[in-house]
Amino acid sequence: MTDHVLEHGVVGLTLRPVAAAVGTSDRMLVYHFGTRDDLVMAVVLRTEERSIAAIDALPAASGVRAGVNALWRAYQTEPLASGLRVYLQAAATGLLGQEPHRSGARAGGERWVGAIRAYLVRCGVPAERAPRVTALVDSSLYGFHLDLVTDTPDELAQGVDDLAVAAAALADLSLAGRAD
Amino acid sequence: MTDHVLEHGVVGLTLRPVAAAVGTSDRMLVYHFGTRDDLVMAVVLRTEERSIAAIDALPAASGVRAGVNALWRAYQTEPLASGLRVYLQAAATGLLGQEPHRSGARAGGERWVGAIRAYLVRCGVPAERAPRVTALVDSSLYGFHLDLVTDTPDELAQGVDDLAVAAAALADLSLAGRAD
DNA sequence: AGACTTGTGTAGCGGTCGCTACAGAATGAA
């Protein structure tokens, strides 16, 4: 089911088509998940797990700049590409903003950010500077991903590399002893 | 109608409720706009216009860092808050990704980015560096806005200020004569 | 005056939605 949603998006997730895709009926989905919202949330959570695992499996790059660019390339391949798209849909449509989904989504999101932070540290970001660099990289990658639908690959590659430079600069600030 | 959509989101834009909100019938909406998709696109375009006008009306701040933070504050107040939300919904759900909407959306998005670039230049970003700084700031603000639903205001304020520092660092690179 | 384009209301079509009532099959406990 998660595969099907990753392919077709979460906004148009309706019981009957997804049930047919997995060889069962809408009746069964409601029986096992209770309600459609619960089903959506289960899919979102599983999507988060897969994405986190994909980031954890990423080999460390040499340096922050290379790491950010490698992260972006990973975001454009499966399973992260579809996973991020589903997560963005859920966040943009406000599905994640209302309880009880909000708590679960926040926990999953934090683990996701944690995976990115761990990766950036592996790439050489000093630990005490990692949270701030991570916040920048994480939200920026969200934005760049949204630009995928309109911008050209060239423009995006340029933009992401600028992000990498900026992230590296931010990481260097503490090493140079400068206050923020 | 745009007001109503800005308030209720664009994902659940259905003819009858929005028609009732503006004192007409779904019959009339279809008559004037042709189809629902055309109506959605008209609303999105008008939303973009309003947002661009709001950015153009922003007073220049002293320095890149202050400018980015001021921009973020503007993004959290009307009309930019609702406008960005509608735009993000349209982008995340893939509505902007399919022709013929894609061309129009791309044009509107470029004008939006252009307004941000002009503002950043007013805040002191060197002109030759403005496109790269703008790409970073624009996409990052997208991402931070998505985090609004889960993160706390404190965390976000911290993250945006880090973005401001990074943008300033990126803007300074060319002044220092360093290659990117 | 008569034809015609433009705008508006009423009613309803075919379809999909989430969800449920009901009956039956399978399975394990007594």
Add this chain to the structure above:
DNA sequence: TTCATTCTGTAGCGACCGCTACACAAGTCT
């Protein structure tokens, strides 16, 4: 065996969806 719990298929409910057919009013042009 008998009973109870767990699972699954069929049918359908009421609501809403985008959209259209049709009748009719108000101009506008010839």
